Amino acid sequence: MLSRPAPVGIALLGGLLTAVGCAPPLTQTEVKFLETRELDLPYDEAYSAAMNGIMSLGFTIDHSDKESGIVTGKRRDSQVGPKVMAGIAFGIIGILAVGDRDEAVTFMLSAVEPGVTQLRMKVVVNGKPVIDRQLMTKIWQQIEREAMLESRPSDREPATRPEEAR
Numbered sequence: 001m002l003s004r005p006a007p008v009g010i011a012l013l014g015g016l017l018t019a020v021g022c023a024p025p026l027t028q029t030e031v032k033f034l035e036t037r038e039l040d041l042p043y044d045e046a047y048s049a050a051m052n053g054i055m056s057l058g059f060t061i062d063h064s065d066k067e068s069g070i071v072t073g074k075r076r077d078s079q080v081g082p083k084v085m086a087g088i089a090f091g092i093i094g095i096l097a098v099g100d101r102d103e104a105v106t107f108m109l110s111a112v113e114p115g116v117t118q119l120r121m122k123v124v125v126n127g128k129p130v131i132d133r134q135l136m137t138k139i140w141q142q143i144e145r146e147a148m149l150e151s152r153p154s155d156r157e158p159a160t161r162p163e164e165a166r
Contacts, residue, residue, distance in 0.1 A: 026131060036120050038112060041095070046117035046147065049072070050055050050107050053143035057087050059105060069109035077101040102126050105139060 026034075039046045050071050051061060059073030077100065104124040119159050121139065123132055 003091070030068055031131055034133060036118065036130055037140060037143075038116055038118050039144075040115060041117055043069075043109065043111040043117050043149055044090060046119065047109055049143050049146040049149075050109060050119060052149075053146040054107075057139060057142050059103075062104070069107075071107040071109070072104065074102070074104045074120055077103060103135065120129065 037051065041049065044066075045067070045105055047066055051064065053072070054073040055061060057075070059075045061071065061073050061074040063070060065071075102125070106122045106124075108120045110118050121136060123136060123139075125132060125135075
């Protein structure tokens with residue numbers, strides 16, 4: 001008597017494909033959310049936050065034009081973790097199969113109103129435009145940290161002095 005392995009095999013294959021990254025395509029709203037942010041900062045401070053943010057993640061600034069609002073950076077990720085895993089699983093052939101990952105990011109900044117700047121990000125990996133949620137989220141988080149440093153309260157004059165508040 002034969003058991004029915006097909007449904008189990010199909011379920012396992014489906015789970016594997018989901019785990020590997022065959023997620024459903026993103027909607028246009030999700031893409032816009034990943035690509036665009038507004039910072040409550042004047043243009044100059046937002047520009048500095050973008051440059052400092054990508055530099056602190058190891059990107060080399062390739063091009064910077066403050067007047068047009070364009071910043072581009074590149075970095076090469078040697079993929080040490082994936083190479084080790086491939087080496088364990090497949091030996092030297094696995095290590096050789098996992099190449100380096102060339103990442104590039106481009107920002108376009110524009111002043112929306114005084115004190116508010118919009119940033120739009122595009123990411124290219126190994127020469128192809130991609131929507132890499134993990135990388136883009138990491139970049140946004142770092143830029144937001146830099147933005148907080150740019151607008152730190154210690155640099156600002158308090159609205160009221162302690163003696164005036166009494």
